[in-house]
Amino acid sequence: MSRVRLLVGTHKGAFVLNADGARKDWTISSPFFAGWEVYHMKGSPADPDRIYASQTSGWSGQVMQRSDDGGDTWQAVGNKFAYDGVPGTHQWYDGTPHPWEFKRVWHIEPSLSCPDTVYAGVEDAALFRSSDGGQTWQELAGLRQHGTGPAWQPGAGGMCLHTILLDPTNPERIVIAISAAGAFRSDDGGQSWRPINRGLRSQFIPNPTAEVGHCVHHIARHPSRPDTLFMQKHWDVMRSDDAGDSWREVSGNLPTDFGFAIDVHAHEPETVYVVPIKSDSEHFPLDGQLKVYRSRTGGEEWEPLTKGLPQSHCYVNVLRDAMAVDSLDSCGIYFGTTGGQVYGSTDGGDSWQAIARDLPAVLSVEAQTMP
Amino acid sequence: MSRVVRVELPAHLCVLAGLGREVEVSVEGAVTQRAILDALEAKYPVLQGTIRDHTSGLRRPFLRFFACEQDLSHDSPDDAVPDAVAEGREPFLIIAAIAGG
Numbered sequence: 332m333s334r335v336r337l338l339v340g341t342h343k344g345a346f347v348l349n350a351d352g353a354r355k356d357w358t359i360s361s362p363f364f365a366g367w368e369v370y371h372m373k374g375s376p377a378d379p380d381r382i383y384a385s386q387t388s389g390w391s392g393q394v395m396q397r398s399d400d401g402g403d404t405w406q407a408v409g410n411k412f413a414y415d416g417v418p419g420t421h422q423w424y425d426g427t428p429h430p431w432e433f434k435r436v437w438h439i440e441p442s443l444s445c446p447d448t449v450y451a452g453v454e455d456a457a458l459f460r461s462s463d464g465g466q467t468w469q470e471l472a473g474l475r476q477h478g479t480g481p482a483w484q485p486g487a488g489g490m491c492l493h494t495i496l497l498d499p500t501n502p503e504r505i506v507i508a509i510s511a512a513g514a515f516r517s518d519d520g521g522q523s524w525r526p527i528n529r530g531l532r533s534q535f536i537p538n539p540t541a542e543v544g545h546c547v548h549h550i551a552r553h554p555s556r557p558d559t560l561f562m563q564k565h566w567d568v569m570r571s572d573d574a575g576d577s578w579r580e581v582s583g584n585l586p587t588d589f590g591f592a593i594d595v596h597a598h599e600p601e602t603v604y605v606v607p608i609k610s611d612s613e614h615f616p617l618d619g620q621l622k623v624y625r626s627r628t629g630g631e632e633w634e635p636l637t638k639g640l641p642q643s644h645c646y647v648n649v650l651r652d653a654m655a656v657d658s659l660d661s662c663g664i665y666f667g668t669t670g671g672q673v674y675g676s677t678d679g680g681d682s683w684q685a686i687a688r689d690l691p692a693v694l695s696v697e698a699q700t701m702p
Numbered sequence: 703m704s705r706v707v708r709v710e711l712p713a714h715l716c717v718l719a720g721l722g723r724e725v726e727v728s729v730e731g732a733v734t735q736r737a738i739l740d741a742l743e744a745k746y747p748v749l750q751g752t753i754r755d756h757t758s759g760l761r762r763p764f765l766r767f768f769a770c771e772q773d774l775s776h777d778s779p780d781d782a783v784p785d786a787v788a789e790g791r792e793p794f795l796i797i798a799a800i801a802g803g
Contacts, residue, residue, distance in 0.1 A: 365717070366714055366717075367714070388714065389764050390712070390714060390762065390764040390765060390798045390799070391714060391715060391718075391752035391753070391762060391765070391798075392751055392752055392755065392762060393751065394718065394748075394751075394752065407718065407748045410750070410751045410752075410756070411750070411751060411756045412756075413756065413757055433756075433757070
């Protein structure tokens with residue numbers, strides 16, 4: 332029988348949750364890397380028992396972990412992320428030049444075909460790749476050095492590279508996103524890059540339609556339509572149908588188009604999920620009611636999903652990497668909150684149940700569908 | 703000449719490395735902070751980058767080095783540590799700041 336494994340990174344450790352295909356009864360592991368922030372964990376599509384985790388702390392910096400047995404045991408792998416050459420400067424919050432400094436790994440993206448190849452998106456923004464199972468990391472410096480880097484600036488959470496999308500139909504194409512610089516694409520396996528932000532509009536930068544400077548929060552897509560991208564920006568939900576060459580707003584009837592998480596149904600490429608958040612200063616849902624919004628039309632028309640979610644006195648946030656889908660016949664949707672809850676739906680979002688209620692603040696959720 | 707130096711680790715690094723609170727390392731030549739940390743990282747590679755920044759080689763800001771009731775954090779990494787540490791009578795303490803949440 333199929334089963335689902337959730338990889339939950341939190342403010343104070345990592346948790347592995349398992350359930351059979353019914354997804355009603357979940358086992359929750361004891362915390363791994365207890366006391367450390369786990370920004371992200373992700374399994375290899377080529378070998379689901381190969382999982383990578385980013386473990387970080389203010390005291391001792393970055394540690395990378397790897398499991399070869401589905402998260403039961405872990406070994407520390409390489410944690411040296413050295414920028415290529417003299418890294419130069421980006422903009423600081425006050426607009427002054429600030430030297431690039433490695434801080435942490437925000438997002439891990441294993442190769443679609445090779446368990447030993449994995450990408451890491453880091454703060455200060457850069458993309459690294461390992462070809463030896465995480466033992467050593469090399470920067471794909473063409474991103475940081477393509478020319479716009481000195482104009483990038485940190486968002487409130489830091490200047491992080493948080494989204495890495497590998498194209499299942501074109502191994503040379505990679506899309507990444509940085510807060511607050513925007514989205515970028517490579518069509519040659521990560522050697523050269525260009526901004527793909529045409530159509531984005533951001534009032535917080537001097538030129539709202541500038542080539543870079545946009546605070547992209549997350550991008551998602553369906554693997555069968557790699558050129559269709561859905562973006563949750565600082566404000567605005569956006570859509571591209573040409574791999575990011577151009578974007579149009581699809582916020583439609585959302586009650587607020589601020590938010591962090593966005594994801595796409597596993598079997599319906601036009602079904603998209605977001606969690607609207609009141610504003611960029613109030614990082615909680617409108618009216619204390621936690622609602623996922625679903626569009627079955629690829630944006631513009633959105634419906635609130637509330638069954639099983641708290642509808643009063645709820646003031647949690649759902650962070651950018653904290654939503655995931657499984658690929659069982661009835662698609663499962665999962666998200667974690669800064670209040671330590673993990674919610675799941677086995678009916679495409681029509682109803683929800685709390686899988687975990689009292690974890691540390693959830694930073695990331697990934698779902699693995701096991702045969 | 704090789705000396706055995708005692709090093710006390712903060713709790714989170716004990717867990718990371720699977721070690722007890724105090725470990726012993728052999729230091730060749732002059733016993734300095736740099737020599738102690740080089741020996742520690744060579745014996746326990748998982749600690750590389752967690753005490754000193756990989757690139758700059760500098761002590762991480764939220765860790766401090768104490769010994770013999772002295773704060774050695776701002777000494778040169780190439781200064782000799784107190785004799786009691788070099789002779790193994792006192793541990794070299796790596797302390798995590800009371801910080802964070």
